[in-house]
Amino acid sequence: MRRMCLGLSTKLLNISVASLCRTRQLEKAEAALIDGIRLGVLPDVVTYNILITGYCQVVGFDAGYHVIHRMKEAGINPNLITYNSLMAGATRQGSLACCLDMLDEMLGRGIVPDVWSYNTLMHCFFKMGRPVEAYRIFREILLKNISPCQATYNILINGLCKNGYIKNALILIRNLKRQGYVPQIVTYNILMNALCKLKRWKGIMRLFEEIRELGIAPNAITYTIAMKCCFGSRRYKEGLQIFFEMKSRGYAYDLFSCCTIVAALVKSGRRLAAERCTAHMIKIGYDLDIASYNTLINWHFKEGKLEKAYNLLGVAESRGLDCDIYTHTILIDGLCKAGNFDVAERHLDHMKTMGFNCLVASNCFINGLCKAGYIDYALQVFNASDTRDSCTYSSLVNNLCKQRRYRLAAQLLLSCIRSGMKVLKSDEKNVIQGLTRLGTLYAKRFKLQVRISKLLQY
Incomplete structure (x- = not known):
């Protein structure tokens, strides 16, 4: 009976420590551990593994590794999860050497690595831009007769895509499908996102059709990536069709999806449709963020509605939203297009006093002066500017x-x-x-x- 109570108390201690670590309250987690020991509740390997994960995430790998010394003092031996957590911490920090050291130390203790050990190492190689070594780890998994999990394939495909081997990732997924592997929606999202960055609209549409044929339910990310690529390729009609399909079939769509739609409608000149979409966002209870307001402010400036643009800015500030660098740049660009160069220059000076990076805003101001024919004025601003890039010179x-x-x-x-x-x-x-x-x-x-x-x- 006493042993059962002790086990239950340790379990509760672990839950408390885990909760505090998840909220990044490491000092309170340590205090909870000390209080537990004073009450006679001894921590186990799970307790220390939770602390290792917490320290790796909040402080860094070295802090996490230091917990192993405390485990030894308490007479508790590290296990597989201990080293997997440390490898994950080293990967998050971008330290391949530490990740490899943890694998060697694990093997030295006679602990057999599992699929997550190799998954983490493979991810670390990809993260460090070494895809060849990462693929060797995948082959090692197969040679050791370790069954890859869905995460293994997702890490492999994501790593190939991020290192520029999208074609190889597509070939790999086709080969795996022939062998009976059924990709998850996460896998397709990874591939579609990589193709979207290259603006390969046809490739994304093929994957989108493949998802439908396989009966896999797309999520908000899938639809948003497809819409973003359509709009980026000026396929506004197809992009809107995807959005309406998403809406009609009851799929959840988030604020980002709605803002993507509004931005596309603005770019295509469909003012009334953009207004209806914005009204719908407000109706269903979305709290617009500063990025949403930036889109709407930019739209009103393009329409020549300066008063409405400033009214929106006032609404954003009244809701406690801080204007970011894009907000100020949009304002300066809009003022220049309206010919209000004195106000635009004062706003640019205001940006500088607030400590913003004013390069893009300054380029907008100089470009606006040049287009209006005030080239000498633009040269004065250029000579007085501390930050310049190739766009500044080009204009x-x-x-x-x-x-x-x-x-x-x-x-x-x-x-x-x-x-x-x-x-x-x-x-x-x-x-x-x-x-x-x-x-x-x-x-x-x-x-x-x-x-x-x-x-x-x-």
Whole structure:
């Protein structure tokens, strides 16, 4: 009876420690452990494994590994879960050496690694950009007659996709299906997301049809990825069809899905449909985040409705939402398009005082001045700016060429190259063509300077 009570108390101690670790309250978890020991409730290997996971997640691998010394002092031997937790902590930290050390230490203690040990090691190799070694781990799993689980295949496919081997991942999934493997929706989401980044719309649609044929229920992520790719490929009609299918079949869709729809409708010029979708979002009780407000503010600026845009900004701030860098950049871009350059410049200065990275906003301001014909004003802002990139130079060079100020454009382009930035071929071509009009000698001299400047960068 006493043994049963002790076991139950240890179980309750473990639940308490686990709850505190999950909420990142490690000090309270340690206090709970000390209180338990004072009351005569002794921790077991599970207690220490929970602490190891907590320390690895909150502090780091070294803090987690230190718990092993405490286990030894308490006369408790580490087990398979102990080392799997430490390997996961090392992987999260991006330390392949520590992950391999834990595997060696595990083997040295006579502990046989399981599928999760190899899954973690494979994931670590992929994370460190070493897909060849990661695939060798997968082959090792098969050679050791360890049965791979769904997570094994998902880690393998995700790792291949993230390291640029999407074609190999697709071939692998086809081969596995022939051998009777049934992919999960998570697996398809991984593949679709990788194809979406490459804007391979047809490939995503093929996978989407395959999901339907297999009778696998798509989730909100599946639909959102498909919609995002359709809209990114300017397939607005197909994207909207997917959304309405998602809605009509009762699938759960989240705020991100709705914002994706609104952004696509705005880009395609379907103002009334965007308004209806926004009203629907509010009706069903979604609390719009700052990204949603950014989309709507940008839309109103494009429509030339400055007052409505500022009203929306006021609503966002009244709800306690802090404007981010995108909000300020959208405002500056909208003000420039409306010709309110004085207000835009004051807002840019305000951004700087708030400590934001103003590069994109500054580029919008300079580009707006150039398009309005205030090229000298744009040059003053450029010279006073501390942050520049190739887009900053490109905007000025392009507009200087339009005004036939080719020599100044050539100087800026050379300055950009000497700063180690890449220049657009179209800008270089425009400058050369302009200098040729002034005389072939100017163009030849510029070509030579460009060649020398590029060589000096290597």
